[in-house]
Amino acid sequence: MSTADAMDTQEREWMHDLRNAANAVGISVTLGRRLVADGDHVRALEALDRAEVALVRIRDLLRGSAHRPAEPPRE
Numbered sequence: 001m002s003t004a005d006a007m008d009t010q011e012r013e014w015m016h017d018l019r020n021a022a023n024a025v026g027i028s029v030t031l032g033r034r035l036v037a038d039g040d041h042v043r044a045l046e047a048l049d050r051a052e053v054a055l056v057r058i059r060d061l062l063r064g065s066a067h068r069p070a071e072p073p074r075e
Contacts, residue, residue, distance in 0.1 A: 024051070024053075028047045029051050
């Protein structure tokens with residue numbers, strides 16, 4: 001595998017991880033809203049906790065604390 005191929009693979013993996021974390025935030029917030037509407041505040045807080053964990057993952061990815069290419073890929 002060439003250096004360019006390895007970087008392309010790293011960029012894809014980084015973008016995949018970023019998208020997964022962003023999706024986790026969206027799903028958790030949506031679930032949290034529904035649970036609040038249903039009056040299930042305990043489970044709503046658990047969903048929001050999961051969203052917060054995913055946001056930390058996103059921050060880590062963007063800061064470079066997690067493995068990622070030197071610059072985020074451009075789409």
